[in-house]
Amino acid sequence: MTESSDVVRWLRAERANRGLARIELSAALKYRGEIYDDTLLFTAPDGTLTFGTLPDEQRTQVQALLHQHHAEETARGNIELSVVCEATSAPSIRLTDELQRHRAEQEQARAEAHFDTRPYGRALAQRVAEILDAGGELSVTIDPREGLLRALWKPDSGTYAYGLRYAQGDSEALVTFASRDEFIRWLAERSDEVFAKEDRPDDPLAWGHGTFDRAFFARKTGQRS
Template identity: 65%
Template sequence: MSSLLTEDSDVVRWLRAELQARGLTRLELSASLKHQGTLHDDTLIFTAPDGALTFGSLPEAPRAQVQELMRRYHASAPGLGDIALSIVCDAHAAPRVQWMDEVRRQQDAKERARAEAHFDSRHYGRALAQRVAELMDAGADLSITVDPREGVSRALWRSGDGTYAQGLRYIQGDSQAKQTFASRDEFIRWLGEQSDESLAKAESPDDPRMWGLGTFNRAFFARKTGRRS
């Protein structure tokens, strides 16, 4: 919604005039609209030539303009949540206008998580999968805590009917299978084709912030089997 504000907007022109009149090197307006438009805050940050910072507030007229612009932004689309506005005026650079809302914050968080995500993409292979199946046959506990507050773990287990499963286990003792395998060999083929990357992204493929949280990985299987792979 940056089209609501340009270098020719009244508020931006006022900021640039104040920048020049005060002999500043930088003048920044930071404003926010919270609680569905019921609370508005703004702060001016003055940067002197020697780098010293002082703070102030907008006069009544520019403040009313900023509040109206923010309300228009808020009304432009549902679900934006709290809104933040930053206008930076430097003595030797064009003004910079940035809007931020909950939708954009979530998008930025996802992009940061995606950029920081690094998982091993090597398949586990049949040998490792066989050793994991042997542990399941012996009734070993193969689980990783997902939510300690709710007592939820991600688990691999063998059921009494001979099927193999991967899913969630609850502290009450219940299990919820996300995927079942009719035979030992079917499970081994599936696990052998997995990797840290595939398991990390399986539950939330579109939300990088959730990748790798409470998921199995090569290091876990190596510890459980007692062998490196």
């Protein structure tokens, strides 16, 4: 769709004929093409807003465009079209889908993500080990609905574990350590960034969700990090 497209030309003509300051078309094709919807938003010179819908001819054209875009790649999911025509500027046209939106969100999340890269060090790791030696467990919630936790614990008197714990009592060790010193060396070399990105390194939207960090360990050990 461009400025010369039939629908955009109709929108500009409608804005002019009605004496509007702005006319906006929002259209969506949702859930694998099963639901189609469109809305017109009219803005009068005094700022008053009213709503409407496209005539059948223009609605058919927009619907065909969205179906065509959806058919190009079934993984696109929901598709949204927005066209804004103002009295003083060229039309603004935007066609997006879930795939494009997800990629944009990932790029933004990657650009904004900042995690401490400093290794925790042996002193902090020793304090954590002392909690586990005393029979304690350290955990952060990943999914409260499923009762899923990320945890550090001692499966028995001689080993240490890092992994997942479940509300029903089950556990899944992702890493086990045969000795206290082995566990301390492992934790001392880790950092907030390592914990934040280890599960899904290519998905910035998931970074830092339900993971350990320096501030958490400082609170639990009662000492400065």
